[in-house]
Amino acid sequence: MSTVDGNASEIAVAAVARRVESTSTRRPRRSVGARRLRWAGWLFALPAAVMYGVFVLAPLGSTIQYSFYDWNGIGRSTFIGLDNYVRVFTDPDLLAAVVHSFVFILFFSIIPVSGGLVTATLIRDIRSRALSTTARVLLFLPQIIPAAGAAVAWTWIYSNDGALNQLLRAVGLGAVARPWLGDFDWALIAVGIIGTWLSLGLCTVLLLAGIGKIDTSLYEAARLDGAGWWRELFSVTLPGLRAEIGVCVTITTIAALASFDVVFLATQGGPGKSTTVPGVEIYLLGFTQNRVGLASALAIVLMLLVLLVVGPIQRLFRERS
Amino acid sequence: MPQRRGSVRRPKHITTFAVAAMSLTVVLGLTACAPGGSGPAEGPSVPVSTEVGSEKVELTLYDGQGLQAIDDALIAGFEKEFPNITITGNYDPDNVHAQNLPRVLSGDNAPDLAQSSSIVDEVTDGLFLNLDEYEKAYGWDALGAQLTAARVSTDLKQGSGSLYGVPYGFVFSGVYYNPKLASQIGLTEMPATIDEFDAALAKAKAAGITPIIAAGQLGLGTAAFQNLLDAYAGPEAVSDWVYRADGATIDTPEATKAADKLKSWIDAGYFNADVNSTSQDASYSRFANGEALFMMQGSWANPILAKATSADNYGFIAPPTDGANGTKTAVYNSATVGISARSKHPNEAAAFLNWLRSDAARQIVLENGNIPLSTGTPVATEPGTVTESLVTVFDEVSTDSGLVPFVQNATSGINNSAWVPQTQSLFGGQITPEQFLANIQKAYEDELGR
Incomplete structure (x- = not known):
């Protein structure tokens, strides 16, 4: 055998x-x-x-x-070489739009991702299952509301007699109250905060899912070694969430640079040009000013800009194998 | 190791493929002929006739939703008189209609009839039919100056030359007032001159009433500016600018006077504090609720205000004049209907345009809040109504030759590229009146490629 x-x-x-x-x-x-x-x-x-x-x-x-033509979308077109691109890089309004979209990275990406990180960690610490589910649902809610609807609701909140000003007046800060979206100094920040509200939920939920995948024994070990909340966050949670943070930052940065709906519905880029972004300018140039060539050039520049910003982010967050 | 190499290689292949495909597309695109097409269209392809016969013909009409009620009523009235012709109306929201019109007219299913407020663009792109032969056949020249805005010259300037449409009516802008607030501040007679208007504004402000409510979110502060501009510069100079006359400029001493006056009103707090974030709908309802003494708005607001408040809560006057002898002016626009250059039934479409001159059509136009064509026979209005004031004011202004086209219609893009942001900046105190005018003129020349 x-x-x-x-x-x-x-x-x-x-x-x-x-x-x-x-x-x-x-x-x-x-x-x-x-x-x-x-x-x-x-x-x-x-x-x-x-x-x-x-x-x-x-x-x-x-x-x-x-993008190489001067064309209204219907009639005769003229080949003008790189003139449209020269205009994109020299027109102060169009340059301002690009700058605004970078400001939006702070509101659409940096604040929501760091906020989402803290919130996700806090929710993980909630012992009561019902409570943590409620928190999750509440935070994710903005994500299922269309951005257009959210923008309209926020214009009411920000209006002269809206919820925000009522609140300020109620606590004796009436002097600060103002028509937020009509104010040259505050409109950009006000629109940015709508973006923060929209992306915070997405980041929190994505990061929570990531935290769930981290081996709990790592937390146990850290605690046995006497690590506090912050130490745990920086030594266990953050390294474990590398990929998820990468996804969050990528998605939200693209949302910031290519933003359109929120800005268009909240302010149309106004007052003046104080909240305009490339997306809104492309739309206005292409569809209301009938400058298809210039709109196309701006669209190409925006696309390259997104690639230029997102490329390094991808490299930064790529998982080391 | 082989596996790893494979996995590295594949994405590279995809990139190569994508790059290859992309460059191919680009090369194909660039070598193909330049985008876009022809210049102005010729006359109709079929013999011009005022006879429409009895054969069944189906036409389509494309318009904005704001005019849907009028269009539907006009179509119904027309079909009653011409039973063999049916017209189907297609509508989009007003701003969508304005943007889509050239695209819709250049499509394969182009409507036979379309309303346009910027016919010079449609004519430039060869989308509207030249109606000179129909004008002769039907005798439309009897409408005189009412057709001015529907004419485009061979060098593509609006205001003279060949006819490309017939207006079925007009909208025009003036000043709505609240009679209750007026009597509250002791204003027994409505202001007629800018000085009287100034005094009324000061009285209202002193009484804690918002003197003027304006919807600045969409740049409607422009209305206040143009009323002043028309008064100081006169209707002809402003019309020339809108119709793109050679060398036209808005950077003039008269315009500066108008901008300075507006600036003084802004600085005195005569407008609602949140003007730059106030939408048009909000301004209507807030005016109807008695928040402000004046609102500079158009005849189109009348049906909306009539629904929102009772008729004795608002009235309508002409914009103030420059001194007692100044020309009475008003900003107006005609709802001009043109015939598509691609229409297969231009004779039947022209019959519809001709019918717009009938008393029945004019009554429909009036009942739907627009000012009808004037043909010599008066239309019936209910005495004592705001509608009656509108018709009276329009008659006064047109007899004074004071009708001026909207400055926002000078080019298709100038409202968004200049008037909206620049008035917002002026109201927000970001720019001076001089910068305001210089910026507008710069955008104007840029849009026209001057």
């Missing part, structure tokens, strides 16, 4: 060896097969690639083309 057993295992080992050997000897021929396979793979990807080409690449190509 044992010999049979031994034989059997020997045969098995030999078979494996042969298979390994045959793989290595047959390698050149297999790579031809692999090439064929790769084309088969493209065949499967073809429907998606066609859709991608028609709905993403082709419009992108047209946008690039339009």
Whole structure:
């Protein structure tokens, strides 16, 4: 029996060896097969690639083309080379729009991500299950309200007789009360806070899910070693959430740079041009001022800007393997 | 190791593919002919006739939702007289209509009829039919100056030249007042001159009443500026600017006087404190609720105010004049209907335009809050109503040749690129009256490529 057993295992080992050997000897021929396979793979990807080409690449190509023309979208067009791009980088209104979108990174991304981190850690510490679920639902609520609806609700809150001013007057701060969205100094911050409110929930929920994946024994070990709340946050939670924070920062930064709906509904970029962002300018230029070329150039610049900002963020948060 | 290499290689392939596809698209795009098409359109493709026959014809009309009630009523009235012609109305929200009009007219399913407030753009792009032959056939020239805004010259200037549409009526802007607040501050007679207006504003302010409510969120502070501008500079100079006359400028001493006057009102606190964040709807309801003495708004606000408050709570007067002998002016716009250059039934569409001159059509226009075409026969108005004041004021102003097109309509983009942000900045104290005018003029020249 044992010999049979031994034989059997020997045969098995030999078979494996042969298979390994045959793989290595047959390698050149297999790579031809692999090439064929790769084309088969493209065949499967073809429907998606066609859709991608028609709905993403082709419009992108047209946008690039339009950006070299002076064109109202309907009539005759004139090729003007890089003039539209020169204008994007020299027009103070358009440059201000770009600056505003960077200010929005603070409100759409940095504050919500750090706030979400603290909130998620606090919710993790809540012992009562009902309480922590309630907190989660409340925080996620802004995420399921369309940004457009939220912007309209916030314009009421910010209006002269709105909730915010009523509150300020009730606590004796009536002197501070003002029509927030109509104020040149405060409108940008006021719109930014709407963005913070919108993205805080998303960040909290994403980070909570991440915290759930961190091995609890790490927390136990940290506590046994006498680590406090802050020490735990910096030594266990933060390193464990690297990937999730990366996702949060990426999504919210893109939302800040490419923002449109909140700004358009809350202020249309006003008062003056004090809250305008590239998204709103592209819309106004393209659809109300009929300057399709300039709008396209700004859109291309915005796209490159997003790539330029998000690229390094991706690198920064890439998980070390 | 092989596996790892594979996984590194694949994304590279995808990138290469994407880059290749993208460059291909770009190259294809750039080598293809330049975007866009033709210049102004010629006359109709079928022989011009005032006979519409009895064959069944279906037409479509495209307009903004703000005018839907009028359009539907006009269509119903027209179909009653021309049973073989049916017209289907398609509507979009007003701002969407204004933006989409050129796109809709250049599409394959272009409507036969469309209302436009900026016909010079449609004409430039060859989207509206030249109606000169129909004008001759129907004798539309009897409408005289009422067709001014519907004419475009061969060098693409509005205000003279070939006819490209017929207005079915007008909207115009003036001053709404609250009679209860007026009597509260002892204002027995409504102000007619700018000086009288000034005095009334000061009285209201002293009594703790908001003198003027304006919806600055959409840049409607422009209304106050243009009323002053029209009074000081005169209707002709302002019309020239709007119609893009060669060398036209708004940076003049008269305009500076108007901007300075407006600035003095702003500094005196004569406008609602939250002017820059007040929406148009909010300004209507707040005026109807008795928050302000005056509101500089258009005839279109009358039906809205009529619903929001009772008729004895508001009245309408012409904008103030520069001194007792000054020209009575008002900012106006015509709802001009043109025929699509792609229409297959221009004769039937022209029959609709001609019918707009009928008494039945004019009564419909009036009942729906617009000022009808004047043909010599008066339309019936209920005495003592705000509608009656509107018709009276419009008659007075047009006899005084004081009708001026909206400065916001000078180019399709100037409202958003200049009037809205610049008036907001003036109201917010960010710029001086001189900067205000210089910035507007700069945007104007930029938009016109001067």
